[in-house]
Amino acid sequence: MEDEVDRLVAAWRRERPDLDVEPLEVLSRVSRLARHLDRARRTAFAEHGLEPWEFDVLTALRRAGSPYQLSPGQLLTQTLVTSGTMTNRIDRLTGKGLVKRLPDPDDRRGVLVRLTDDGRDRADQALAGLLAHERELLAQLTSTQQGELAGLLRQLVAPFDNIP
């Protein structure tokens, strides 16, 4: 089955036969797939009354395990946003009663963000919904292929995650 990137690459080969556009076969597909995923996730989360960014923050805290708290700095590295964005997110989640800020007992510069009981439930429900949707998307691939794909992607992401 052909996709938009096949057409994109064919067009470049026609217009710029002097260039090797092979890298686009992988990386343009990653970018485009990510945009489609964003849209799909937005609709999946809407069923649970959450925005994607809310899900990102709540689940990061949920994964941390009891007592479900992390510093804003730890949340930054997990969600790949800037500090100004995270402050804003925490403010809004606090307003909705899904998280609360606590002073860090070990460092008076810092704070800890903790999930409320309500926030934990919302995160758990939304995760189950997300996984159901994602399983449908991945039905295009066999289990073996999914494993191969995960492995290849890991090799590309690892340098970003380990050198910062």
Place this chain on the structure above:
Amino acid sequence: MEDEVDRLVAAWRRERPDLDVEPLEVLSRVSRLARHLDRARRTAFAEHGLEPWEFDVLTALRRAGSPYQLSPGQLLTQTLVTSGTMTNRIDRLTGKGLVKRLPDPDDRRGVLVRLTDDGRDRADQALAGLLAHERELLAQLTSTQQGELAGLLRQLVAPFDNIP
């Protein structure tokens, strides 16, 4: 080499052993890799004085071949943004002298967006720069692996690109 998604999945297995989080192995990596790529592209384009969104529009027109023109609607489907966004982008690119709007001779509702000579040169230069950067990122994989990866990604993206 371990990546952030390995840690994420391990955390979920510890916190929610009742759930099958296998889909995240693929799709979370796609999302995270895309965010890293966005940042890398931003710096690559900065060398040529372009923003990523400017590159997206200019190269779509460049790929169309002489006379390098497309309708706003065609640009929408290629760049995955909304119509309001595209209007804004065309306005700004027009202001920078990289594209210009022409009336569509066949449909008086429509317009055609055409690349200027300056816009074409900028697109060509930025593309070469982008490919150089991307080749470095992909050096993690053999040529064969890149082909496999492209094929697997195509299977996931194709439904989005062909059913809309």
Place this chain on the structure above:
DNA sequence: CGCAAGTATCTCGACATCAAGATATATCCC
């Protein structure tokens, strides 16, 4: 000890995006 450099978080202004609605034109069918 005391000061410089580093770190954690927040503030603020600019900006790109989106969604929904408005406008103008085209197409379809009776």
Place this chain on the structure above:
DNA sequence: GGGATATATCTTGATGTCGAGATACTTGCG
């Protein structure tokens, strides 16, 4: 042909994000 429906683009208002700078506290070095 004429009116309903569809299409192409633009407008508007709200919103989330970024990036640079500010503040407060901590750490390291002399």
